[in-house]
Amino acid sequence: MAGATGQQHYQPLFPHLLFVALLLVGASLHLYFFFYSDEYTIVSSKKKPSDKLAERGSSTSLNATVGKPQTEKCDLFTGEWIPNASNPAYDTSCPLIGMAQNCLVNGRRDTDYLHWKWKPRDCDLPPLDAKRFLETMRDKTWALIGDSLIRNQGDSLLCILSKEDLAVDFYHDEAWKTSFFRLPSYNITVLQIWSPFLVASQYSDAPPDPGTTAVDQISIDTLDPSWAALYSSLDYVVVSVGHWFTRPMTMLVKERELVTGCYNCEGYNLTVFKVEEVYRRVLRLFLNFVGASLHKPTVIYRSWTSKHFESGDYNSGGVCNRIVPYKPGEYSGVEMDWKMRGAEMEELDSGFEGRPLDNLKFLDLYPVALLRADGHGSKYWSSERKRKNVQDCLHWCLPGPIDTWNDLLMQLLMSE
Ligand SMILES: *[C@@H]1O[C@H](CO)[C@@H](O)[C@H](O)[C@H]1NC(C)=O
Ligand SMILES: *[C@@H]1O[C@H](CO)[C@@H](O)[C@H](O)[C@H]1NC(C)=O
Ligand SMILES: *[C@@H]1O[C@H](CO)[C@@H](O)[C@H](O)[C@H]1NC(C)=O
Numbered sequence: 184m185a186g187a188t189g190q191q192h193y194q195p196l197f198p199h200l201l202f203v204a205l206l207l208v209g210a211s212l213h214l215y216f217f218f219y220s221d222e223y224t225i226v227s228s229k230k231k232p233s234d235k236l237a238e239r240g241s242s243t244s245l246n247a248t249v250g251k252p253q254t255e256k257c258d259l260f261t262g263e264w265i266p267n268a269s270n271p272a273y274d275t276s277c278p279l280i281g282m283a284q285n286c287l288v289n290g291r292r293d294t295d296y297l298h299w300k301w302k303p304r305d306c307d308l309p310p311l312d313a314k315r316f317l318e319t320m321r322d323k324t325w326a327l328i329g330d331s332l333i334r335n336q337g338d339s340l341l342c343i344l345s346k347e348d349l350a351v352d353f354y355h356d357e358a359w360k361t362s363f364f365r366l367p368s369y370n371i372t373v374l375q376i377w378s379p380f381l382v383a384s385q386y387s388d389a390p391p392d393p394g395t396t397a398v399d400q401i402s403i404d405t406l407d408p409s410w411a412a413l414y415s416s417l418d419y420v421v422v423s424v425g426h427w428f429t430r431p432m433t434m435l436v437k438e439r440e441l442v443t444g445c446y447n448c449e450g451y452n453l454t455v456f457k458v459e460e461v462y463r464r465v466l467r468l469f470l471n472f473v474g475a476s477l478h479k480p481t482v483i484y485r486s487w488t489s490k491h492f493e494s495g496d497y498n499s500g501g502v503c504n505r506i507v508p509y510k511p512g513e514y515s516g517v518e519m520d521w522k523m524r525g526a527e528m529e530e531l532d533s534g535f536e537g538r539p540l541d542n543l544k545f546l547d548l549y550p551v552a553l554l555r556a557d558g559h560g561s562k563y564w565s566s567e568r569k570r571k572n573v574q575d576c577l578h579w580c581l582p583g584p585i586d587t588w589n590d591l592l593m594q595l596l597m598s599e
């Protein structure tokens with residue numbers, strides 16, 4: 184959440200090629216494009232993803248039972264956290280852990296939070312098998328698109344996989360918000376793409392402090408080209424946004440380039456939208472794009488996850504000092520959680536033109552993450568950037584419970 188890339192709503196990586204790419208988006212399965220970095224070329228697949236995994240994947244696709252059992256046998260997302268002494272899949276020496284997530288190195292002393300396993304009620308969740316994942320994904324291109332929480336999960340995934348094949352970055356922007364990796368032995372590409380609203384936007388760099396006068400803008404009818412231009416080159420797409428919509432700054436909402444409403448906007452003579460309605464509109468735009476696109480990658484929408492600030496919010500001294508998870512039913516989130524989750528459930532459930540989207544899966548972490556108030560950076564989120572009394576109760580320590588999000592992702596893709 185902290186910081187932003189500045190006033191531009193996106194930074195074209197290779198402007199002339201991006202322009203070409205924009206022309207091609209959605210054009211045809213038979214079109215594909217290249218882009219270059221110093222040392223690497225991505226060439227998209229001309230074929231529909233037809234590997235076994237993708238085929239099996241579509242048989243468990245999201246439909247009217249969204250959030251309910253993803254397999255006949257087992258609902259992965261209903262269960263509890265149980266103690267388990269086994270160690271995380273990697274340790275603090277993983278070079279891909281951002282400073283702000285390296286809690287143990289930043290001084291966290293309690294370590295029980297590393298020793299819980301998610302136990303779905305009706306089955307067991309095996310840890311992500313890095314070797315199997317890499318073999319299955321050979322030659323594939325993944326993208327993780329969204330805000331710093333999907334970045335957090337992507338870093339976890341890369342750390343897990345790096346035990347088998349060290350991920351090497353071949354492009355990153357200055358702040359490492361967008362960064363591209365290769366797993367060289369398996370010819371796998373993992374793109375981490377910064378797009379905190381999924382749609383075209385302009386937003387302030389300033390931290391969202393109380394009394395901010397910053398004014399942000401989003402265009403709820405225009406997908407952010409920083410990812411949309413690459414869509415046709417992707418085999419697997421993991422998307423998650425949400426928290427940036429709930430920042431306290433004034434938000435102007437644009438359609439057809441005109442401001443048609445706003446929120447957090449007292450004193451503006453404009454139609455006032457609800458945050459969750461705007462989120463819903465963005466999800467709808469995204470789902471319609473996925474449904475209408477001729478290119479059919481496997482798309483995973485990763486759910487909203489709760490913040491766990493107590494005694495205040497992130498900007499008013501809130502803390503998350505718990506060292507054990509909640510038990511099922513002990514904590515149920517706050518009003519904003521239900522609103523944003525409600526928007527997700529309803530939009531994802533309604534699919535595209537009244538039909539389920541065969542290539543879309545819902546990684547429904549909400550109930551899993553809700554219980555892990557103990558897994559955040561809290562006061563160990565950074566030795567440098569830490570401001571007085573500011574804890575991080577949104578992002579997750581690495582290693583930490585967020586590694587389980589990837590175990591679930593693997594299971595969701597692999598399960599029959
Ligand atoms: C959703 O999936 C379930 C279980 O696979 C199936 O019984 C049901 O008919 C599906 N619903 C729709 C609308 O496709
Ligand atoms: C702990 O977790 C590991 C990995 O999931 C599993 O193999 C093992 O059986 C678990 N141990 C216990 C005591 O449940
Ligand atoms: C790597 O994967 C791409 C598809 O993403 C493929 O076009 C290329 O031939 C592969 N390279 C090698 C060396 O196998």
Ligand SMILES: *[C@@H]1O[C@H](CO)[C@@H](O)[C@H](O)[C@H]1NC(C)=O
Pocket residue numbers: 452
């Ligand atoms: C608010 O906008 C409406 C419609 O554009 C206009 O009629 C009205 O005068 C405006 N009110 C103020 C206080 O500017």
